[in-house]
Amino acid sequence: MSAEIITQLPARRSSLSEFLDGARRAIPVVVASSPFAVLFGALAIDNGLTPFDALFMSMTVFGGASQMVGIELFGHKIAPWLIVLSIFAVNFRHVLYSAAIGRHFAHWPLWQQALAYFLLTDPQFAEAESRAQRERVPFAWYFGMGLCIYVFWNMATLAGALFGRLIPDPHAIGLDFLLPIYFLGIVMGFRKRPMWLPLVLVSGVASMIAYKFVGSPWHVSLGALAGIILALIVPPSSQKA
Amino acid sequence: MNETIWIIIASAIATYFTRVGGHLVLSRFETIHPRIEAALNAVPAAVLTTLVAPSLLSAGPREMIAIVVAGLVALRGGIMTMFITGALVLILLRNFT
Numbered sequence: 001m002s003a004e005i006i007t008q009l010p011a012r013r014s015s016l017s018e019f020l021d022g023a024r025r026a027i028p029v030v031v032a033s034s035p036f037a038v039l040f041g042a043l044a045i046d047n048g049l050t051p052f053d054a055l056f057m058s059m060t061v062f063g064g065a066s067q068m069v070g071i072e073l074f075g076h077k078i079a080p081w082l083i084v085l086s087i088f089a090v091n092f093r094h095v096l097y098s099a100a101i102g103r104h105f106a107h108w109p110l111w112q113q114a115l116a117y118f119l120l121t122d123p124q125f126a127e128a129e130s131r132a133q134r135e136r137v138p139f140a141w142y143f144g145m146g147l148c149i150y151v152f153w154n155m156a157t158l159a160g161a162l163f164g165r166l167i168p169d170p171h172a173i174g175l176d177f178l179l180p181i182y183f184l185g186i187v188m189g190f191r192k193r194p195m196w197l198p199l200v201l202v203s204g205v206a207s208m209i210a211y212k213f214v215g216s217p218w219h220v221s222l223g224a225l226a227g228i229i230l231a232l233i234v235p236p237s238s239q240k241a
Numbered sequence: 242m243n244e245t246i247w248i249i250i251a252s253a254i255a256t257y258f259t260r261v262g263g264h265l266v267l268s269r270f271e272t273i274h275p276r277i278e279a280a281l282n283a284v285p286a287a288v289l290t291t292l293v294a295p296s297l298l299s300a301g302p303r304e305m306i307a308i309v310v311a312g313l314v315a316l317r318g319g320i321m322t323m324f325i326t327g328a329l330v331l332i333l334l335r336n337f338t
Binding site for chain 1: 286
């Protein structure tokens with residue numbers, strides 16, 4: 001697949017082939033995230049939601065970790081505004097994503113930008129960032145990836161909500177540790193960037209400290225902030241790969 | 242509509258706000274200082290690392306082996322290869338050791 005991309009790079013590709021290439025980029029994401037969508041659907045039913053509620057949440061919020069936190073809170077008697085605030089807190093990292101990626105959407109029509117931000121998940125951001133490093137990001141490619149992830153996320157949610165009782169022990173199939181492995185792969189994909197190792201060390205240690213002393217989900221924003229401040233204070237001229 | 246649906250709608254709006262908010266703030270500025278640019282380029286590694294690191298605190302030997310193997314595979318292979326290798330190592334270790 002990579003050889004094919006290299007030979008086609010100089011010529012501008014059609015929207016359809018960009019769309020299909022984007023959809024191909026979604027395959028690993030679908031493989032890694034589907035177990036969580038199924039688990040989300042199953043847990044949503046356990047916590048008193050209907051299959052429609054679960055699907056509606058996947059379709060509108062479209063953010064795995066925050067949806068998990070949300071249904072966990074639905075199961076208890078918790079004030080509605082506190083549930084919304086918790087979901088906002090878990091998703092707060094997207095503020096940083098949209099700040100970083102917005103530069104590369106600026107040449108698209110407004111409706112495409114509005115749609116692109118709706119589809120801005122962790123892997124979508126990572127793929128778009130690495131492509132933006134080399135060239136302009138075509139909307140068809142971005143949308144192909146985003147739509148594919150979106151459709152499978154919702155289908156897997158519905159499957160979990162309807163047939164969730166059939167899933168095996170989540171611990172035995174490693175479900176609690178699949179996402180860290182997947183995100184490690186994404187982090188490794190950026191290892192050629194300036195300051196990568198110092199950034200990873202500082203953000204990693206800071207997030208562990210924040211996890212222990214402040215708690216989840218704030219460790220994400222606090223840990224990321226530590227790394228971003230490092231990039232901010234080191235003079236740009238000395239930030240070499 | 243029941244309360245659950247309203248909570249989901251409010252959550253969806255709050256989430257969309259986070260997905261567009263950083264851009265809305267930054268687009269108010271005409272030019273971006275090189276240091277801000279460097280900070281924005283740091284976002285992928287900085288944020289995505291925080292989704293991995295804290296899980297190491299609760300990791301036992303099996304999880305550590307899986308994550309080290311996956312990390313090494315990532316040096317040579319694509320994300321799909323590394324993910325499936327890491328997942329297989331973890332599942333095998335958890336079920337057979």
